[in-house]
Amino acid sequence: MVVTGLTPKNVEGVSLVEKTCFSTPWSLESFRNDLTNENAVYFCLEDGDKVIGYVGMWESFGEGNINNIAILPQYRRQGYAKLLLEHLISYGKEHNLTFLTLEVRESNEGARALYQKMGFSQVGVRKKYYERTEDAILMTLHF
Numbered sequence: 001m002v003v004t005g006l007t008p009k010n011v012e013g014v015s016l017v018e019k020t021c022f023s024t025p026w027s028l029e030s031f032r033n034d035l036t037n038e039n040a041v042y043f044c045l046e047d048g049d050k051v052i053g054y055v056g057m058w059e060s061f062g063e064g065n066i067n068n069i070a071i072l073p074q075y076r077r078q079g080y081a082k083l084l085l086e087h088l089i090s091y092g093k094e095h096n097l098t099f100l101t102l103e104v105r106e107s108n109e110g111a112r113a114l115y116q117k118m119g120f121s122q123v124g125v126r127k128k129y130y131e132r133t134e135d136a137i138l139m140t141l142h143f
């Protein structure tokens, strides 16, 4: 397993992970836009030529907003998301970010457990944020 950034070579693999893991995935075009977005920070996990997971964040004004994290189903519960978040947290510390923040579906217990394990705390709720139906839980890790 190798951890890399987002590159023209792995961007389609990242998009494939996204399509496999989410019902309303980001488009390939959105990921391509991030190739030239100097505020975008990605850590991607590659098993040979295959992208098996990624985490993506936008950095602005010293804050890191995590857009998504996903691991292909057959590679889950092996510590890979934890590994990617460790890279992101190290990046945040090295770049003097104030905090990392994210939104997660209330029903996504696995992801919420992961973030909690990594030191994120619940700081708020956005009512009916997803499809005007499901609440988003806001979670933040302060440095």
Ligand SMILES: CC(C)(COP(=O)(O)OP(=O)(O)OC[C@H]1O[C@@H](n2cnc3c(N)ncnc32)[C@H](O)[C@@H]1OP(=O)(O)O)[C@@H](O)C(=O)NCCC(=O)NCCS
Pocket: 021, 022, 068, 069, 070, 071, 072, 075, 076, 077, 078, 079, 080, 081, 082, 083, 103, 104, 105, 108, 109, 110, 111, 113, 114, 115, 117
């Ligand atoms: C959420 C997700 C990224 C976790 O990836 P993963 O590689 O399986 O997570 P890890 O193996 O690094 O898990 C680390 C810890 O997080 C917690 N955790 C992860 N998935 C969990 C689950 N499904 N249920 C309960 N706890 C979970 C556990 O504490 C786990 O440690 P343990 O395995 O020693 O108990 C993965 O399930 C996924 O891609 N889901 C679909 C996309 C998604 O929902 N992304 C989050 C959007 S906000």
